[in-house]
Amino acid sequence: MLMLILPALVALIFSYISWKHSYWSRKGVDSIEPDFFFGNTTAVIKRKEHRSVVFEKFYKYFKSRGQKFGGIYDLISPVVVVTDLELIKCVLQKDFSHFMNHFGYINEEADPVSGSLFNLKGGKWKNIRAKLTPTFTTGKMKMMFQTIAEYATNLQELLEENNTPNNPVDIKKYVSMYNIDIITSCAFGIEVNSMKDPDTEFLKYFEKLMEPSLTLIIRRFISVTLPQWLLVKLKFRVTYKNIEQFFLKTVKEIVEYREKNNVYRKDFMHLLIQIKNMGETTDTGNLNSESTIKHLSINEIAAQAITFYVAGYETSSSTMAFGLMELALNIVCQERLREEILSVVRKYNNKITYDGIMEMEYLDMVVQETMRLYPIASGVSRVCNKPYPVPESNVVIETGTEVMIPLRGLHRDPEFFPDPDKFDPERFNQENKSRIRPYTYMPFGEGPRACIGLRFGKLQVKVGICAxxxxxxxxxxxxxxxxxxxxxxxxxxxxxxxxLDLEKISDLDL
Incomplete structure (x- = not known):
């Protein structure tokens, strides 16, 4: 009997995958021929190319054929790749009600950590987003600035300790320590000081959270392949139980200690506790822990803190590393930036200050150009949450279909950015940046679901580069x-x- 069932099962699976891979041809949408099972993302799955590079190729392919959008397959899931600026505007802004959500599994009951702002959907996302938005105002950035500046000083000291003649430094390693210390301090209120002690328990658990193990890859694959209702019914979880328990326990202890002792610390955790107890943030140290109404649960606080941690660490580290690399390659740009930084720092009593950073126009241009050349995200992704008739076509994007806008494709499109592979901060001077077409440059996304922490991320990158x-x-x-x-x-x-080779040039005390 098994000899009969097995071939029939193989044939059934083969037929199902082939049928899934005929989705775009059945809809009459221009598409790229997929590989069996892997679809069009074989190079990503086999770790031959980064996802952003692969989707840049898709962008170029469909644009060269005069298509405003086209279809590809991420494994067996159909994905719309958009190249047309007007359609991008519709997806991200004009018709946002059709594309409100991100593509991701969420089950706050079985997998509490999955309930992050990034994963939340519909009304729950809108509610949490509204509560968190005030935590990233100018006033709140100024509140956390001193923490960032202190770690910038630590970064300078770390580089001095490890910079010896004829001994280059892997700059990504050191800026990663700088950023992880900032994020840990601001998100959790914990001083891990990875620059001096990289073996703390907190960092070990964070590494486990980020580790791309085979088991985690399989779990994530299952989470985007099986129907969401089935995963919820099975109480499926992506996060490892021990990792989840560690972070939940840590957050609970921090919150309880601060509330009991009325601890005021200028960080993201303090603002989350205020939202939990009062539904809003204030510029005071008041935690109002006596309130019986709780606007955020401990699990929700933990999920947002972890997201802040994950989203802010690696993204800022990569941007800093690529920015410093380009400055090392472009000495004229480096010297001009140094002159601006020195001029502003001297104005503020030889200190890096928030107001000083905001005055550094060329620094902003350097960071903007770095993010153009090296966008952190592969693309801006949305999921269609109700059927969407594509304007000026006969195609309807169905509920549950992912829509991908390839950032690297847009950012390196010569139609929008002449000589696109050249590092040229002047693209973002006052005159030129006004000419950049909307939706061609989106390092943090656009529309209501744009990255909520973009100002904090840029701030820590700028301060680090200054240092x-x-x-x-x-x-x-x-x-x-x-x-x-x-x-x-x-x-x-x-x-x-x-x-990089580092040549010390100043003993300026910051």
Whole structure:
């Protein structure tokens, strides 16, 4: 009997996958021929190319054929790849009600950590987003600035300890320590000081959370392949139980201690506790823990803190590393930036200040151009939550279909950015940036679901770059591999690392 059932089962699976891979042809949408099972993302799954590079190729393919959008398959799931700016505007802004959600599994009961702002959907997302938005105002950024500045000083000291003649530094390693300390301090209120003690328990659990193990890859694959209702019924979870328990326990202890002792600390956790107890944030140290109405649960606080941690760490580290690499390659840009930083810092009593950072126009141009060349996300992704008739076509995007807008494709499109592979901060000077067409440059996304923490992320990147440029002249070391190849991790890095030679130039006390 088994000899009869097995071939029939194989044939059934083969037929099902083939049928799934005929989706776009059945809808009359221009598509790229998929590989069996892997679809059009074979290079990503086999870790041959970074996802952003693969989707850039899709963008170029459909645009070269004059298509406003086209269809590809992520494994067996159909994905719409958009190239037309007007359609991008519809997806992200004009017709946002059709594309409100991200593509991701969420089950707050069985997998509490999955209930992050990034994963939340519909009304729950709108409610939490409204509560969290005030935590990223100018006033709140100023409140947390001193923490960022202190770690920038630690970064300078760390580089000095590890910078010896004829000994290049892998700059990504050091800026990662800087960023992880900032995020841990601001998100959880914990001083892990990875620059001096990289073996703390907190960091070990964070590494486990981020580790791309085979088991985790399989879990994530299941979470995007099986129907959501079935996963919820099965109480499926993506996060490891022990990791979840550690972070939930940590957050609970922090919240209870602060409430009991009325601890006021200028960080994201303090603001979350205020929202939990009062439904809003204030500029005071008041936690109002006596309130019987709780606007956020401990699980919700933990989920948001972890998301802040995950989203802010690797993204900022990669942007900083790529920015410093480009400055090492472009000495004229580096010298101009150093002159601006020195001028502003001297104005503020030889200190890096929030107001000073906001005055540094060329620094902003450098960071903007870095994010154009090296967008952190592979693309801006949305999921259709109700059928959407594509304007000026006979195609209807069905509920549950992912829509992907490839950022690297847009950011390196010569139609929008002449000589697109060149590092040129002048693209973002006051005159030129007004000419950039809407929806061609979106490092943090656009519309109501744009990244909520973009101002904080840019701030920590700017302060870190300032700290390095003030103290060192940068040059590329031969250990850096060119042409640059992106790693296949979730957030793209440089294969082989970014190795720089540092020449100390100042004893300015910051």
């Amino acid at each position: 390095v440029i003030l103290k060192y002249k940068l040059a590329i070391n031969k250990k850096t591999q060119f042409p640059l190849k992106l790693s296949t991790s979730i957030i793209a890095g440089a294969v082989g690392g970014i190795w």
